[in-house]
Amino acid sequence: NAGVTQTPKFQVLKTGQSMTLQCAQDMNHNSMYWYRQDPGMGLRLIYYSASEGTTDKGEVPNGYNVSRLNKREFSLRLESAAPSQTSVYFCASRGGGGRIAEAFFGQGTRLTVV
Amino acid sequence: QKEVEQDPGPLSVPEGAIVSLNCTYSNSAFQYFMWYRQYSRKGPELLMYTYSSGNKEDGRFTAQVDKSSKYISLFIRDSQPSDSATYLCAIEGNKLVFGAGTILRVKS
Numbered sequence: 449n450a451g452v453t454q455t456p457k458f459q460v461l462k463t464g465q466s467m468t469l470q471c472a473q474d475m476n477h478n479s480m481y482w483y484r485q486d487p488g489m490g491l492r493l494i495y496y497s498a499s500e501g502t503t504d505k506g507e508v509p510n511g512y513n514v515s516r517l518n519k520r521e522f523s524l525r526l527e528s529a530a531p532s533q534t535s536v537y538f539c540a541s542r543g544g545g546g547r548i549a550e551a552f553f554g555q556g557t558r559l560t561v562v
Numbered sequence: 563q564k565e566v567e568q569d570p571g572p573l574s575v576p577e578g579a580i581v582s583l584n585c586t587y588s589n590s591a592f593q594y595f596m597w598y599r600q601y602s603r604k605g606p607e608l609l610m611y612t613y614s615s616g617n618k619e620d621g622r623f624t625a626q627v628d629k630s631s632k633y634i635s636l637f638i639r640d641s642q643p644s645d646s647a648t649y650l651c652a653i654e655g656n657k658l659v660f661g662a663g664t665i666l667r668v669k670s
Contacts, residue, residue, distance in 0.1 A: 452605075481658060488570045490650060490662035491606070498656075506657065538605055542658065551598075551658055553605030 450474050454539050454554035461529040461561045469524040469557050471539030479542045480522035481506075481551070482514060484535040491538065497522055529561045565589055566653055568661030577670050581638040585651035585661045588632065594654040595627050597636045599647045600663065606650055610636070641668045 455470045473480065478499045483491040483506075493506030495514040503514050511533060513525045522541075526533060537557045543549040568585040575581055583597075594613045598606035610625045612618045618625045626635040634651055650663040 483660070488662060490568065490570075491660040493657060493659065496657050504657075507659075540605075540658075550608040550611075551606075551652075553607070555605055556603075 452539055452541055452552050452554040454537075454557050456557060457555065458558050459560070461526075461559065463530060463561060465529050466525065466527050467529065468526075469537055469539070469559075470521070471523065471554060472521045473539075473541040473552070474520065475541060475543070475552065476519070477541035477543050477549075477552075478519075479549075480516065481540040481542075482512075482522070482524045483538045483540065484508065484533075485538060485556075486535050494524065494537075529559075531561045533559065534561045535559060565659045566651060566661040568651055569664060570662045572665035572667060574667045574669060575641055577641060577643060577668055579641050579668070581636075581641050581645070581666060581668075583636040583638075583649050583651075583664050583666070585634050585653075586632055587634070587653050589653075589655060590629070590632065592653045592655050595625070595634045596652040596654070597623075597625055598650045598652055598660070600650060601647050606660075609649070638666075641666075643668050643670045 452473045481496045482494040497516040500519045539554045540551045542551045596611040597609045599609045600606040615629045622639045624637040648663040651661040
């Protein structure tokens with residue numbers, strides 16, 4: 449009963465380093481999302497993928513890239529990390545299909561850029 | 563202008579109080595309205611959802627939507643210390659957009 453699995457759970461990067469956050473879901477959901485959460489800012493959408501093979505920008509896409517590798521996996525890449533990208537990152541998935549569908553979230557990745 | 567506005571609080575109430583949490587939104591095309599609850603160091607979890615104007619009850623929780631005012635509310639009756647969490651409103655159009663979240667603390 450894994451749901452949405454994110455790796456890693458914690459990461460410290462130096463400015464300019466790159467890394468990829470991994471996300472996988474086992475619920476056969478069509479839609480997947482990457483959010484960042486900062487104090488007082490709520491969840492801000494970085495990128496989303498409505499279905500396998502499609503990705504779209506959200507509210508704060510600058511400095512990030514994504515890949516929808518297959519229906520299960522949706523990765524987020526930071527090419528050149530900056531201190532402003534210090535945040536908690538959440539991946540989520542939803543069934544979609546035109547009806548209300550609950551979004552299921554991973555446990556989050558706490559990223560610190562120094 | 564943000565698509566969803568929510569006062570981040572924090573809000574501190576005594577046990578047993580009635581809590582009112584609110585959000586406003588800007589896009590009248592939004593169809594579905596949800597409330598998520600997030601405990602510390604956890605991912606958010608769906609608490610309630612509705613897709614029409616009016617009230618929806620689930621135990622101590624009532625979700626209210628006023629589409630004419632673009633205003634959504636969550637009421638918690640007989641609040642408990644276990645209700646202490648961050649409450650995020652979320653609105654669905656072609657993507658899922660969240661408010662800033664309100665930090666609620668219920669004191670015993």
